[in-house]
Amino acid sequence: MxxxxxxxxxxxxxxxxxxxxxxxxxxxxxxxxxxxxxxxxxxxxxxxxxxxxxxxxxxxxxxxxxxxxxxxxxxxxxxxxxxxxxxxxxxxxxxxxxxxxxxxxxxxxxxxxxxxxxxxxxxxxxxxxxxxxxxxxxxxxxxxxxxxxxPTDQIAQVSTRTAYPSPLGGHSVVLFDFGLKHSILRELGKRGCAVTVVPHDISADRVRALAPDGIMLSNGPGDPKSVPGVQEVIRELQEEYPIFGICMGHQLFCLANGADTYKLRFGHRGFNHPVRDLATGRIDFTSQNHGYAVDPASIRGTELEVTQIEINDETIEGVRHRRLGSFSVQYHPDAAAGPHDAAHIFDDFIALMDAGRPARADLAPRSDLALTEGTH
Missing domain, CATH: 3.50.30.20 (Carbamoyl-phosphate synthase small subunit, N-terminal domain)
Structure with missing residues (x-):
């Protein structure tokens, strides 16, 4: 041995x-x-x-x-x-x-x-x-x-370098790849979404050229503050498109809207974390994998409201933008592996795109867009 x-x-x-x-x-x-x-x-x-x-x-x-x-x-x-x-x-x-x-x-x-x-x-x-x-x-x-x-460039290590589509029909979703899990693509596919995965450092103009119905911010490794340029892109795009963030995407969405993050002592990693919805009282058991969390005190004075908390330590597990309706969750509703309690969050994103779609009905994706040139 x-x-x-x-x-x-x-x-x-x-x-x-x-x-x-x-x-x-x-x-x-x-x-x-x-x-x-x-x-x-x-x-x-x-x-x-x-x-x-x-x-x-x-x-x-x-x-x-x-x-x-x-x-x-x-x-x-x-x-x-x-x-x-x-x-x-x-x-x-x-x-x-x-x-x-x-x-x-x-x-x-x-x-x-x-x-x-x-x-x-x-x-x-x-x-x-x-x-x-x-x-x-x-x-x-x-x-x-x-x-x-x-190393601190973990997102750059795992993000795709070129954009790529997975066309199905229905809602068009641009998915920022910060280290995405394939189960996110599967959940969007179940709901008939045509997904275009893009690099983490793509510009807002390149995303606009794709004329999405909504934008997703994926999970990913490391410190959310290691990619500061993404925050400005999120601030621009959230004024025009519904946004849904998961895990790293949640932290970046909060940073872009004026909140702050901090490193947890040992993080949340596992498939049995109970999360309470503050509006309904519903408790979902969730899959989680993160070493950072959003500082509750930093939410005050922003346009964000806390929607969900972790029951064990009361850390923030979900936020919503008061004016725009975009939202994010700290856990993994795609549940791979883990309980499927929170899969309904993807349906909330579909509903948000339905509500925002008429305002962009006249837009169409540009056929001349070179996906391989999607980065800054």
């Missing part, structure tokens, strides 16, 4: 069994509480550049299939879990987790006390970590780890 060690920036280290790719990686170490959906988690680009710790003790028992990918290629930096089975079994199984990680260059660590690791991260907050081989000098590596600056 080959060993591997996880070394945290506070000096904590845990040694266990190596699996996946044979390489050393340095990244932020986070944890997720989902009991299912490890494939969706690993291919969710909101985890870009992070070492993901699974709290559920057995990961990989159903293997990897072709249908549950949330992106074409995973960009997760590393995987930590309690146990990885030697054999996987499911009628859709095409590849073991170990083989999947090797193909995509992602190292894994198993056989450690993940409960102790999660307690550490909950107490001290998420922190930098490095996955090391068996012969590493821990003192040298700790000094190097503490000096390492992690």
């Amino acid at each position: 080959t060993t591997r060690t996880l070394l945290l920036a506070d000096g904590t280290h845990m040694t266990g069994e190596a699996f996946g790719a044979d390489r050393q990686v340095t990244a932020e170490v986070v944890f997720t509480t989902g009991m299912t959906g490890y494939q969706e988690t690993l291919t969710d680009q909101s985890y870009n550049g992070q070492i993901v710790t699974f709290t559920y003790p057995l990961i990989g028992n159903t293997g990897i299939n072709r249908d549950d990918m949330e992106s074409l290629f995973p960009t997760t930096a590393g995987v930590v879990c309690r146990e990885v089975p030697r054999l996987s079994s499911n009628w859709r199984d095409r590849q073991s987790l170990d083989a999947f990680l090797k193909v995509h260059g992602i190292p894994g660590l198993a056989g450690i006390d993940t409960r102790a690791l999660v307690r550490r991260l909950r107490t001290e907050g998420v922190m930098k970590g490095v996955l090391l081989g068996p012969d590493a000098d821990l003192e040298v590596e700790l000094e190097r780890l503490r000096e390492t600056e992690l």
